[in-house]
Amino acid sequence: MISDKEIKKLAQLARLQLTEKELEKMKKELEQILNYVKKLKEINEKSLPNFEETSILKNVFREDKPREYKFFDTKVLITLAPEKEDNYFKVKQVIQKQ
Amino acid sequence: MKFLTISQIHNLFKRREISVSELTKYYLEKIKKEDKEIGAFLTVCENLAISQAQKLDKELLKLQKLPPLFGIPCAIKDNILVKNLKCTAGSKILQNYIAPYDATVIRKLKEAGAIILGKTNMDEFAMGSSNEYSAFFTTKNPLDKEKVPGGSSGGSAAAIAADFCVFALGSDTGGSVRQPAAFCQIVGFRPTYGAISRFGLIAFSSSLDQIGPMAKTIEDVKIVFDVIRGKDQFDSTSLDVLDEENLDIKNLKIGIPKEYFTETLDAQIKADILFAINKYEKMGAKIEEISLPHTEYALPCYYIIATAEASSNLARFDGIKYGLSKDGKDLFEVYSLTRDLGLGPEVKRRIMLGTFVLSRGYFEEYYVRAQKVRTLIKRDFMEAFKKVDVILTPTSPFFPFKFGERTKDPLAMYLADIYTISAPLASLPAISFPAIKREKFSGSVQLIGKPMEDKKLIKIASFYDSQ
Numbered sequence: 001m002i003s004d005k006e007i008k009k010l011a012q013l014a015r016l017q018l019t020e021k022e023l024e025k026m027k028k029e030l031e032q033i034l035n036y037v038k039k040l041k042e043i044n045e046k047s048l049p050n051f052e053e054t055s056i057l058k059n060v061f062r063e064d065k066p067r068e069y070k071f072f073d074t075k076v077l078i079t080l081a082p083e084k085e086d087n088y089f090k091v092k093q094v095i096q097k098q
Numbered sequence: 099m100k101f102l103t104i105s106q107i108h109n110l111f112k113r114r115e116i117s118v119s120e121l122t123k124y125y126l127e128k129i130k131k132e133d134k135e136i137g138a139f140l141t142v143c144e145n146l147a148i149s150q151a152q153k154l155d156k157e158l159l160k161l162q163k164l165p166p167l168f169g170i171p172c173a174i175k176d177n178i179l180v181k182n183l184k185c186t187a188g189s190k191i192l193q194n195y196i197a198p199y200d201a202t203v204i205r206k207l208k209e210a211g212a213i214i215l216g217k218t219n220m221d222e223f224a225m226g227s228s229n230e231y232s233a234f235f236t237t238k239n240p241l242d243k244e245k246v247p248g249g250s251s252g253g254s255a256a257a258i259a260a261d262f263c264v265f266a267l268g269s270d271t272g273g274s275v276r277q278p279a280a281f282c283q284i285v286g287f288r289p290t291y292g293a294i295s296r297f298g299l300i301a302f303s304s305s306l307d308q309i310g311p312m313a314k315t316i317e318d319v320k321i322v323f324d325v326i327r328g329k330d331q332f333d334s335t336s337l338d339v340l341d342e343e344n345l346d347i348k349n350l351k352i353g354i355p356k357e358y359f360t361e362t363l364d365a366q367i368k369a370d371i372l373f374a375i376n377k378y379e380k381m382g383a384k385i386e387e388i389s390l391p392h393t394e395y396a397l398p399c400y401y402i403i404a405t406a407e408a409s410s411n412l413a414r415f416d417g418i419k420y421g422l423s424k425d426g427k428d429l430f431e432v433y434s435l436t437r438d439l440g441l442g443p444e445v446k447r448r449i450m451l452g453t454f455v456l457s458r459g460y461f462e463e464y465y466v467r468a469q470k471v472r473t474l475i476k477r478d479f480m481e482a483f484k485k486v487d488v489i490l491t492p493t494s495p496f497f498p499f500k501f502g503e504r505t506k507d508p509l510a511m512y513l514a515d516i517y518t519i520s521a522p523l524a525s526l527p528a529i530s531f532p533a534i535k536r537e538k539f540s541g542s543v544q545l546i547g548k549p550m551e552d553k554k555l556i557k558i559a560s561f562y563d564s565q
Contacts, residue, residue, distance in 0.1 A: 002454075014409060014453040015416070015430070016446055017438035026450055029508055033451060036509055037398035040467050048470040060334035069332070072181070072199030080198065082423035091418055092429040 001031050099124065101261050104318050108164055118158060118169035122151035122213055125171045129215065129262045137237045138247075138257040140176050141184050142216035147171070150213050166325050168211035173257040173266040176217040177224055178309065179298040180204050187300045188220040188232040188250075191415050191422045191440025201298020202333065203267060203309055203326040210325045215263055218253030222442045223412065224274055224302045226250050227514035230505050231444045239282060241538055245498035248281030248514075250274040254312050255282035265313040265322050271303050272400050273493075273518025275310035276530035280493035280542035283532045285559075286312045287319045289552050291525035292337040294323075295330030303407040304335075306400075306522045316531060316563045320556045327552075339527075342553035347381050347561050353388035353486030358517055364496045370533040370541030371492045374562070378490070381561060386486055390478040395471050396520040397512060402455050402468035403523075409452025415440065447508060476524040483548050488558050491517050493530040493542040517544060527552045529559050 002010075007027045011018045018026060075087075083090040102110075110116045126144055133139055154169050161168075174180055177187040179197035181204075186192045200208070207214070221231040229237040229252030237252045239245040240260035247256040251268025255278035258266055268275040270288040279286025288310045299309055311322035330336045354375060359368065379385050417423035417436030424435040441449070455464035482489060495516055504510040521528040527547045534540040543562070547555030 010450055010453050010457065013457065014446075014449045015413070015433040015437055016441075016449065017434040018446070026447065029447055030451055030454060033401065033447075033508060034454075037402055037464070037468075039398045040395055040402075040464075040471050043392075043395065043471060043474070047474070048467070049473045051466055051469065054469045054473045062334070067331075069199075071205060076198040077420075080195070080420035082417065082420075089418055092426075092432060094429055 001034065002027050101314055102264060103313075103315050104167065104170055104264060104321050107170060107264065108168070111158060111164065111169060118154040118213070119148065119151040121169060122147050122171055122215075125215055125263060132260060133262065135238065135243065136240055136256055136260050136262075137235050138218055138253045138260060138262055139173070139216045140186060140188075140219050140234060140253070143183055143214060146183070147213050147215050154211060154213070165209075165211040166321055167207060169213060170211065170264050171213045171215050172207065173215055173218045173254055173263040174204065175220055175251050175254050175266070175268045177220060177269055177300040178203065178267055179300075180214055180217065183217060185217065185300070186234070187224070188222040188234065189440065189442070189445070190233045191436070193233075193422065195421050197298075199298065202295035202330045204298065206326045218251070218257055218266060220253055221250035222445050223300070223408070224250040224269055224271055225408070225444050225448055227273070227277055227511055228499070228504065229253065230501065231442060233442050236501060239498050241283060242498065244500055246281065246501060248278030248494075248498065250278075251286075251312065252278045252281075255279055255284055255286070258282065258284045258312055258314060265311060265318050267322075267326075268310055268312050269299060269302075270308050270310045270518075270522065271306045271404060272522055273515040275312060276493050276518050276528060276544060277514060279312055279530045280532075281498040283539065283542070284312060284314055285316050285319050285529070285531045286310060287323060287529045287556070288521065288527065289323065289327065290337075290339055290527045290549050291522070292335045293327050293339045293527070293552055295326075295328070295333040295336045297330055297332035301411040303404040304411060305407060306404060308522070316529070316556060316560045319529070320560070323552070323556070337550075339552045340550045340554075342557060343551075345554060345557050347383055350378075350383040350488070350558065351486040352378055352383050352385050353482055353489045354385060355388050355390045355393065355482070355489060355491060357390055357393035358491040362495050362513075362516070363492060364541070367492050367495070367497070367541030371490075371543060374533040374543045375490060377562065388482045388486060388489070390475075390482060390520070392471065392474045392478050393520060396475055396523055397516055399468045399471045399475065400515070400519045400523060401451070401512060402464050403472065405448045405452035406456050406465050407452070409449045409456065412441075412445070412449055444508070472523050475520055479520075479524045479526060479546075487548070488555065489546040491544045491546065493517060493544040497539045521546050525549055527555050529555060531559060531563070
């Protein structure tokens with residue numbers, strides 16, 4: 001059901017480093033679970049609501065402004081980063097030079 | 099001093115029979131001596147607890163009326179942030195993460211005078227039903243140490259059952275408060291979606307996650323719920339539930355869904371649930387058989403939605419902002435090596451499944467269809483609630499199982515949640531409590547209420563308790 005190429009692509013999308021052996025095991029387990037959740041296909045298409053009807057929740061809006069939270073100091077957050085510089089998180093270069 | 103409740107402790111305080119410090123030390127001693135065998139706690143914060151207790155002892159002399167949780171020792175599931183304490187969510191990826199702030203529920207507990215003894219073990223990122231998926235160790239069921247305590251809030255349930263604390267907080271995505279409560283023979287409550295703020299709860303599946311109180315009695319669950327619930331400006335999904343209604347049990351209609359009583363239900367549990375139904379009937383409630391026709395689709399529906407949301411939520415664990423970080427040759431390698439090292443097999447499995455159901459070519463077939471089925475499940479309940487006030491079911495289809503019995507087959511573990519999964523999908527409140535007080539295990543009753551009627555639901559449960 002899931003091809004070797006697909007499972008590799010999924011691991012890449014999920015940012016998971018998996019060995020060939022792990023990929024093989026994962027493929028089998030996913031197939032087993034998918035085979036189970038396939039049960040939803042038993043339900044007649046006509047009895048399903050439109051996707052738009054599936055959410056009864058309303059968006060809660062607020063001004064897009066930073067808020068003060070008196071219970072913690074946002075400066076502490078940056079101290080948790082493995083790599084930082086001044087007041088910034090430090091990451092590896094994203095765009096490679098030609 | 100065994101299995102004290104909040105009101106019993108407050109009476110002891112008022113009569114000056116014990117100080118807050120003495121009581122706190124009593125529980126800390128007990129944990130020190132007995133938790134080696136149980137493994138309920140990942141972190142015990144002795145110094146913090148004692149210094150807070152000493153502070154409260156000074157206040158005790160001045161107070162006329164005690165705040166609702168004054169001096170009450172409690173335990174917190176390790177996916178809820180307590181400032182300056184480690185918060186691991188049961189995962190290696192957060193093994194050394196120190197929470198920089200208090201979750202809203204923790205701030206409210208502290209303001210009400212509760213004393214935090216420590217953080218409890220759990221399945222990694224709340225994914226599991228036995229605590230066997232904790233990255234650190236497995237918690238044992240205090241009632242039978244060869245059995246699992248349930249999960250994912252298994253540490254919290256075990257801490258209460260072992261009498262290491264008076265109450266605890268857990269979180270419930272598909273049953274993670276109610277199922278371990280049933281396995282450890284205590285009370286667990288999952289409120290209406292939004293009733294308790296999730297600010298400071300490490301997210302698993304955002305349309306389903308809820309924090310819930312766990313305790314020895316329904317009365318204590320109610321006291322804790324009243325302290326921690328309510329709208330919070332830092333959780334836009336939070337809301338205020340309805341005020342309690344006056345309730346006469348003679349006017350109460352209880353629905354029994356026939357789909358919950360299939361051959362997969364353990365015979366003893368079935369007998370215990372029938373006993374509970376009978377007890378309500380004797381008290382004057384009307385019992386009515388109802389149908390929730392889409393029940394069999396709840397579990398597959400849940401595993402699509404919850405894993406899809408988990409794959410998005412857990413993307414934040416990337417080795418950049420906090421937690422474990424493993425260096426690599428480029429950014430992609432930093433992400434993938436960190437996650438390989440930090441995440442366990444069940445978490446990886448769910449991230450992969452979630453990524454699959456959201457990926458191009460499968461999104462309509464799986465995710466969209468699951469959302470539609472979720473609506474059908476909700477409609478089933480809304481139809482049923484036209485006829486009845488509350489729905490009564492078993493909490494778990496089976497009694498606690500032995501270690502290793504369900505870890506080989508992911509689906510076998512998922513089946514533990516078969517009766518608890520529908521309420522979260524329909525955003526409904528649900529409470530679990532033992533049907534009978536027995537030496538070891540009895541079946542637990544689950545009552546599912548109408549949305550926002552949490553207080554009424556707790557009241558209906560308390561009728562049972564008081565009889």
